Amino acid sequence: MKVIDNWNEYYLRLAYLVARKSKDESSKIGSVLVKNNSVISSGYNGICAKVLDPWDYENKLEKFSEDIREKGYDFYENEKAYEKIKNRKLRPYKYMWVSHSENNCICQVAKMGISSNGSTLYTLAIPCDRCAVSLIQAGVSEVIVHKQFNDIFYQSEKWNPILQVTIDMFEEAGVKLKILDLSLDEIVLLVRKNINYENV
Numbered sequence: 001m002k003v004i005d006n007w008n009e010y011y012l013r014l015a016y017l018v019a020r021k022s023k024d025e026s027s028k029i030g031s032v033l034v035k036n037n038s039v040i041s042s043g044y045n046g047i048c049a050k051v052l053d054p055w056d057y058e059n060k061l062e063k064f065s066e067d068i069r070e071k072g073y074d075f076y077e078n079e080k081a082y083e084k085i086k087n088r089k090l091r092p093y094k095y096m097w098v099s100h101s102e103n104n105c106i107c108q109v110a111k112m113g114i115s116s117n118g119s120t121l122y123t124l125a126i127p128c129d130r131c132a133v134s135l136i137q138a139g140v141s142e143v144i145v146h147k148q149f150n151d152i153f154y155q156s157e158k159w160n161p162i163l164q165v166t167i168d169m170f171e172e173a174g175v176k177l178k179i180l181d182l183s184l185d186e187i188v189l190l191v192r193k194n195i196n197y198e199n200v
Contacts, residue, residue, distance in 0.1 A: 007037065009182055011122040012146050016184070018042045019124060023055035024089065024098065027153070031101040031123040033109060033116060033140070040114050043104025047088060047097055054089045057082040102131035106138045116140055125150040126177070132166040135175065142176040150179060 004010045011032050019030030022044040033041040047053040052071065056063050071081075088097040099107070102123055109116045117139030121127075124146050127135060135143065154163065170177045 008122075008144060008180055009184070011039075011120075012124075012144070012180065012182065012184065014039065014042070015122045015124055015146075018044050018101070022046055022101070023053070024094075026091075029101045029124050031105045031121055033105040033119050033121050035116070035119040040116070040119065041105045041108040041112075043099075043101040043106075043108060045098055045101045045104070048099050051097070052081065052085045052088075054082065054086045057086075100128060100131050102127045103134050106134045106140075109138075120144060125153040126163050126166055126179075129162050129165040129169070132169050132175075136169060136173045140175060142178065143170065144178045144180055146184065147179045147181040148184065 004013065011034055014032045015030040017030065018032060019028040022028040022030070024045055027045060030044045031042065032039055033043075047055070052067055056067065087093045102121060105121060106116060118141050119139070120142040121135060121140050122144050126145055127143065167177065169175075
């Protein structure tokens, strides 16, 4: 087994591992927040905690049943509850319901009372404009992304205006954006095999 002697590679590999936790079939993204060379938070894209999750209905019926009972639904109303929420995982509704991995990293440290000021975020692709706002406001000083994944994920030119806003905000706010060209093919394949990039 190859020894990882490069911290950037180590943290990017962790971000790929975190991405595998995402239930979203169309875009699995993971992020790791690092400060003083220690991981202080991790996040993946998904429905917010405590909010009914359509992926749970499809993959974890027992958990979904428990969640709807907590919300006051009858156990036999699983199907009815799912009908109400199934669009949450589909575009364009997904954009309103899913929290991105970068934002989840920031929310986790806030919930735990840990300062993210001066931290570095490792993630698979350049964050969207909304996540960029959260990262800037939380004092993240550097964002490191994986070139190979970023190039695949943003194949469509429709994302260019949003990416440019992120790049401009980072530049103006003094957040370093580093795009690492690393060969992590076996890791990329683990995430990539479950992603339909034509719908991203």
